[in-house]
Amino acid sequence: MNPTDTAAAWEGDVANAVAVHATRHPVERAGPHTIKVWRIDPGVVIQRVMLVRDGAPDSYLGPLESARAD
Numbered sequence: 876m877n878p879t880d881t882a883a884a885w886e887g888d889v890a891n892a893v894a895v896h897a898t899r900h901p902v903e904r905a906g907p908h909t910i911k912v913w914r915i916d917p918g919v920v921i922q923r924v925m926l927v928r929d930g931a932p933d934s935y936l937g938p939l940e941s942a943r944a945d
Contacts, residue, residue: 893922 888894902908912921925937 910924910926912924923937
């Protein structure tokens with residue numbers, strides 16, 4: 876990523892007061908998996924973590940929250 880792209884991404888994050896990051900990880904076997912999130916900086920707030928299998932629709936706020944399975 877060149878510096879111009881990085882600056883533009885940062886400006887968008889600041890303007891929207893949100894940083895959106897996506898990664899892809901292959902899953903090699905079926906069954907239960909564990910997602911771990913570590914707090915590194917005390918000032919960072921994680922508002923939403925989305926796990927998507929078949930692609931998520933593009934929208935400003937992301938997809939609706941799924942029902943809780945209690």
